Amino acid sequence: MTQRWALLAVVYLSIHLAATQHQRRALFPGARRIKRGTYSLVDPTFQRSAADVDLLFEILLAGMQIEGEGHAMLIPDEELASLRSVERLDVICEDxxxxxxxxxxxxxxxxARRRRPLSWQDFERTVLTLVYAAQTLAGAGGRQQREAWTDAAVQLFRAVQKDLGPLK
Known part of the structure; x- marks a missing residue:
């Protein structure tokens, strides 16, 4: 009888683990298949410390532009752009x-369908996607394109706001 419960527990945990991994992959499928062959960049994240958070804020304030498909990002400040840790941000933005x-x-x-809080990696990627959507909206040509990107940016903003919880 104990073996049956142990087997049942293993099956349940396996299903739970697979479902959890599936949900993470569903949000950012590109995080699992980086085009560059560097092992250390598999499932990359930029913010690993408080200093990285400050650096990302500084990069965004400097006017970082996330380019469209096939292009990475541009950081106008050459000193910031030359930092070694910016390579991870470049990979995230490009891939x-x-x-x-x-x-x-x-x-x-x-x-919008998600009921649980985002992982910090997915939160970071969602915020960067919101930055990209806002930048794309600013450069959109036609009315329909502007409306579509506006809607996408608003939805992303609401998702970030929901994940942060009620602000007091």
Whole structure:
């Protein structure tokens, strides 16, 4: 009888682990298949310390631009752009973030259905995707494109706001 319970527990944990991994992959599928062959960049994240958070804030204030598909990012400040840790941010912007409107909308829809808080990696990627959507919106040409990117940016903003919880 004890073996049956142990087997049942193992099966349950396996299913739970698979479901958890599936949900993470569903948000940012590019995080699991980095185009560059560097092992250390598998499932990359930028913010690993408080100093990294400050650096990301400084990079964003400096006017970082996340480019579209096939391009990475541009940081106008040469000193910031030359920092070694910025390479991880470049990989995230180029290989992980969704760049097509349909992919950004898919992400926003997944986030709207989500009931649990985001992992810190997914939160970071969601905020960077919001930055990309806002930058793309600013440069959008036609009215329909602007409306579509506006809707996507608003949905991403709501997801970030929901994840932060009620602000007091």
């Amino acid at each position: 992980v973030l969704p760049k097509r409107l349909s992919d950004v909308r898919r992400l926003a829809a997944e986030l």
